[in-house]
Amino acid sequence: MSHNLGLKIESEKRFEKFVERVKKTQLVWGLKSAEGWSVSPSNDFEDATVMPFWSESAYAKQCAREEWAHYASESIPLDEFVNAWIPGLDDDNLLIGTDWNVHLLGKEIEPLELLAKLLEK
Secondary structure, three states, rough: OOOHHHHHHHHHHHHHHHHHHHHOOOOOEEEOOOOOEEEEOOOOOOOOOOEEOOOOOOHHHHHOHHHHOOOEEEEEEEEHHHHHHHHHHOOOOOOOOOOOOOOOOOOEEEEHHHHHHHHHO
């Protein structure tokens, strides 16, 4: 199995857990600094920008290092994320990263695709 395939499977598993946890806790976590929320160039799509979110504060905090060392984890209520953030990210043509690991790798998804997953029963 190639290294990339292993990462893809790992990212998919983390994505499923992200959706599960966020539905349960009704919270999404991002990294925020005085300049705003963290964003990153896409690992998967050329010329795309990703805003990462995590299902737990601890996961977000482990990514607050190097160029993101001055960021702190901050929670967003799920209803606000669904009703305001997702449409805004979609309007801005941003992708969403879910539960990225410490190497800032993980699933990148279209906002409306994530919305559909979050609204599934």
